[in-house]
Amino acid sequence: MDFGPNAEQAAFQDSVRRFATSCLNDDLVGRDRAGTFDRSSWERCASFGLQGLPVPREYGGQGADLLTTALAMEALGEGCWDGGLIFSLNAQLWSATMPLVEYGDDKQKDTYLPGMCDGSLIAAHAVTEPEAGSDAMALTTSARLDGDSYVLNGTKQFITNASVADLFIVFATLDRALGWAGLTAFLIPKGTPGLTTSQASDKMGLRTSPLGEVTLTDCRVSVDEVLGAPGAGMAVFEHAMLLERAGIMAAAVGAMQRRLDECVAYTSRRRQFGRPIAGFQAVSHTLADMKVRLEAGRLLARRAAWLADRGELDAMDASVVKLYLSEAYLQSSLDTLQLHGGYGYMAEAGLERDVRDAIGARIYSGTSQMQRTIIADRLLR
């Protein structure tokens, strides 16, 4: 097993890191405070090729494997300090782009993937509802066949990219009595009559990533816009969650590397009691713990991508990565803030923003409790 970058991947990582550092970090404190999504940064990422990394070249992508994609996301997380932008990009990549690559028919791929790669289309994945969160299969959004279209009714909440999205992958049930066998995924472009979106009220972190509601009121969708097949929504959903849980935290590895480097430099520079604070064991052991978390998380993220490339990634592996890195990123963000003392508590340092952003990772894509439940279920089968 070799999860390390080869020479070409290492050079690509360098170029992503340089691009991200120089092109994505302007006025981040202001944008975070205002809660604004920066479409121009999104377009710069797309011009660089990030949104289309694992998409086949014939649809405008880069044709990269998933390990190369994960390595690029690590580098993005190291160079880009905008956790919201990274989150929006990864949400689209893993839960909208990849399901389209896997389950879309030729016409659907031709229609949507080139725009999702070149940045002109933003996509959202809409499952969660007011009464269906962790228990996603309790969703009640309905789809009724009427002639050559389905009529959808329901409300989705906490949907990443909702207010800026041009395309929604919406999960609905054909008949609740069928259970998961009634679940169906629909591709619904913005502007479809009956589909409306609204921005969520203020949120704690990931503030540069839009989050909102999607409401469907007698929303008519052609049978041609079913993703996969009627009743095959569970496969689409599980595939999206598998890749998202495996891939969405790769960027956190890069962020943890950057913060560790900063902590080493800061604690070596900052003097108290007549010497650098790094000389105090309580401080240096915190650095050591951050290093261990970083390297364990790096291995898990790369291994998951490597397994996915081989078609061997399973739900337990994906949950292990998601759970470990969510918790590790949060702990290392808290440690970073603590090691910077009062300065770390100030918004301008950008360290409290990491803590706010990191807490989101324990909730989105399945909470940490639900990841533990998935892991335990598979252990106890």
Ligand SMILES: Cc1cc2nc3c(=O)[nH]c(=O)nc-3n(C[C@H](O)[C@H](O)[C@H](O)COP(=O)(O)OP(=O)(O)OC[C@H]3O[C@@H](n4cnc5c(N)ncnc54)[C@H](O)[C@@H]3O)c2cc1C
């Ligand atoms: C930043 C962010 C982005 C998101 N983006 C999207 C998106 O793009 N698309 C989308 O569809 N959804 C999205 N979500 C929604 C997210 O998937 C849900 O918030 C999450 O699955 C939890 O559901 P809930 O909020 O209803 O909490 P609940 O399910 O009500 O859970 C509340 C608490 O109870 C615990 N709990 C519930 N059931 C169990 C159980 N069986 N065992 C143990 N503990 C349990 C949970 O772990 C949690 O701590 C996003 C959420 C956030 C915060």
